[in-house]
Amino acid sequence: MRNREALRHDWTKEELLAIYNKPILELVYEAASVHRIWHKADEIQLSTLLSVKTGGCPEDCSYCGQAARYHTDINVQALLPTETVLAHAKKAKENGSSRFCMAAAWREVRDNRDFDRIIDMVKGVNELGLEVCCTLGMLTAHQAKRLQEAGLYAYNHNMDTSAEYYEKIISTRQFDNRLNTIQNVRKAGITVCSGGIIGLGESTTDRISMLLTLANMDIHPESVPINALARVKGTPLENNPKVGIWEMVRMIATTRIAMPGSMVRLSAGRLEMTETEQAWCFLAGANSIFTSDRETLLVTPNPSITKDIQMLQNLGLKPMKK
Ligand code: SAM
Ligand code: DTB
Ligand code: SF4
Numbered sequence: 001m002r003n004r005e006a007l008r009h010d011w012t013k014e015e016l017l018a019i020y021n022k023p024i025l026e027l028v029y030e031a032a033s034v035h036r037i038w039h040k041a042d043e044i045q046l047s048t049l050l051s052v053k054t055g056g057c058p059e060d061c062s063y064c065g066q067a068a069r070y071h072t073d074i075n076v077q078a079l080l081p082t083e084t085v086l087a088h089a090k091k092a093k094e095n096g097s098s099r100f101c102m103a104a105a106w107r108e109v110r111d112n113r114d115f116d117r118i119i120d121m122v123k124g125v126n127e128l129g130l131e132v133c134c135t136l137g138m139l140t141a142h143q144a145k146r147l148q149e150a151g152l153y154a155y156n157h158n159m160d161t162s163a164e165y166y167e168k169i170i171s172t173r174q175f176d177n178r179l180n181t182i183q184n185v186r187k188a189g190i191t192v193c194s195g196g197i198i199g200l201g202e203s204t205t206d207r208i209s210m211l212l213t214l215a216n217m218d219i220h221p222e223s224v225p226i227n228a229l230a231r232v233k234g235t236p237l238e239n240n241p242k243v244g245i246w247e248m249v250r251m252i253a254t255t256r257i258a259m260p261g262s263m264v265r266l267s268a269g270r271l272e273m274t275e276t277e278q279a280w281c282f283l284a285g286a287n288s289i290f291t292s293d294r295e296t297l298l299v300t301p302n303p304s305i306t307k308d309i310q311m312l313q314n315l316g317l318k319p320m321k322k
Pocket of ligand 1: 063104105106135136138157158160195196197227228230231232
């Protein structure tokens with residue numbers, strides 16, 4: 001059954017934990033079966049990510065290389081000119097992307113000239129025939145409406161981790177602020193992209209608790225990015241252990257089973273994975289990746305688009321059309 005009534009919004013912690021902890025082959029088999037009911041399993045959505053404003057962020061997210069308070073090696077970059085952004089978007093389309101995501105290292109959107117410029121970028125990318133996505137920090141209902149009117153298709157705003165673990169990772173805002181922005185996005189008629197990060201030092205229960213927040217929303221986020229912590233030198237989490245492949249596979253499979261109709265995005269962490277490991281993630285239900293012509297996500301390295309296209313060919317997968 002591929003209708004919205006078949007989606008559940010009443011998952012319990014125990015149920016999701018039991019799924020997450022299943023023997024790995026059984027878990028992947030179940031997730032792959034669900035994936036095949038809801039999606040074309042040979043298609044992967046390519047979403048090109050571009051940092052349109054980099055670094056100098058006032059927030060203290062302890063994983064992030066763009067927080068001004070940590071001494072990282074990144075180059076701060078003011079908001080890019082609209083023409084530069086549109087040139088990247090055009091190239092992204094030529095390279096097979098169906099979605100283009102613009103990210104800004106802001107705590108929140110302010111009603112100023114920079115926001116007017118973002119609105120122009122959204123219009124321009126939309127006119128190229130790409131799904132336009134933005135991730136700009138917190139939004140008011142009015143700002144969300146302006147973005148929707150400009151043609152914004154999706155807004156990325158991650159829960160990042162569980163409500164319980166949140167204050168260990170970020171002190172400059174609260175879990176509820178995130179939920180509030182997601183609500184504003186939803187009400188404005190923009191699709192929601194929201195997921196999180198593993199490898200922050202959280203427990204399995206925290207991972208499940210975060211998934212529960214997403215899976216029990218009235219409407220599931222249309223896309224759910226699962227990031228493995230990209231360890232950035234100079235941030236408080238720089239020495240965290242690398243996320244193991246089976247943890248990533250378990251997280252993706254559980255996300256796929258809990259939110260079968262959503263796109264599940266294998267996000268940060270791909271550079272540290274082999275092709276075989278990424279294939280496990282696709283089998284477990286991931287059907288989207290971030291690509292970039294600059295071989296970076298925002299500030300950390302990502303595989304090149306050439307390498308990604310080669311990987312899809314090797315695996316017999318094809319880029320999803322809009
Ligand atoms: N500043 C905005 C915000 O925080 O919502 C938008 C950009 S922010 C970089 C988008 C998301 O990227 C974060 O919420 C987090 O989930 C993810 N992210 C940031 N740094 C990361 C890292 N080092 N490893 C994995 N994911 C990361
Ligand atoms: C998401 O969930 N992952 C992307 C995107 N949303 C904006 C960002 C990942 C950032 C990885 C670390 C970096 O390059 O800063
Ligand atoms: Fe700023 Fe976003 Fe990085 Fe947090 S994740 S420090 S809000 S850019």
